[in-house]
Amino acid sequence: MASKKVQEIREKRKARVRAKIHGTTERPRLAVFRSSKHIYVQAVDDNVGKTIAQASTVNEDIKSKVHEVKKVDAAKEVGREISRKLKAMGIEEAVFDRSCYLYHGRVKALADGAREEGLRV
Numbered sequence: 001m002a003s004k005k006v007q008e009i010r011e012k013r014k015a016r017v018r019a020k021i022h023g024t025t026e027r028p029r030l031a032v033f034r035s036s037k038h039i040y041v042q043a044v045d046d047n048v049g050k051t052i053a054q055a056s057t058v059n060e061d062i063k064s065k066v067h068e069v070k071k072v073d074a075a076k077e078v079g080r081e082i083s084r085k086l087k088a089m090g091i092e093e094a095v096f097d098r099s100c101y102l103y104h105g106r107v108k109a110l111a112d113g114a115r116e117e118g119l120r121v
Contacts, residue, residue: 010100021041023044023045023097026093027054027095029044030097031099032099032101037056039071040057041074041082043091057074062074062077072075074106075107076107076112078110079110079111080116080117083115086119092118096121
């Protein structure tokens, strides 16, 4: 468990990031959650408060692809998958919400994977 000081820093960073972004139907917010083993991303329409699409390393279709690869490579595949799902819905652009995480490592790999599939993030 993170110390109280680290939690406070993360909460401040999360609030600062979320104050600047807002997802819509045409341009949803890609909200990232990173655990020690897995990474999750949701495409959220903040106007209605609904999740449009989601992808994670826990999903069976992605789990089979990323079995026994590095976590950064798995995150990149999750980014590709969310991009495919959104493009199938006709969504070409999204807003990236890194939450309380710094933009490097797995979080950056997820965004890069989404961009590789043609989603403008």
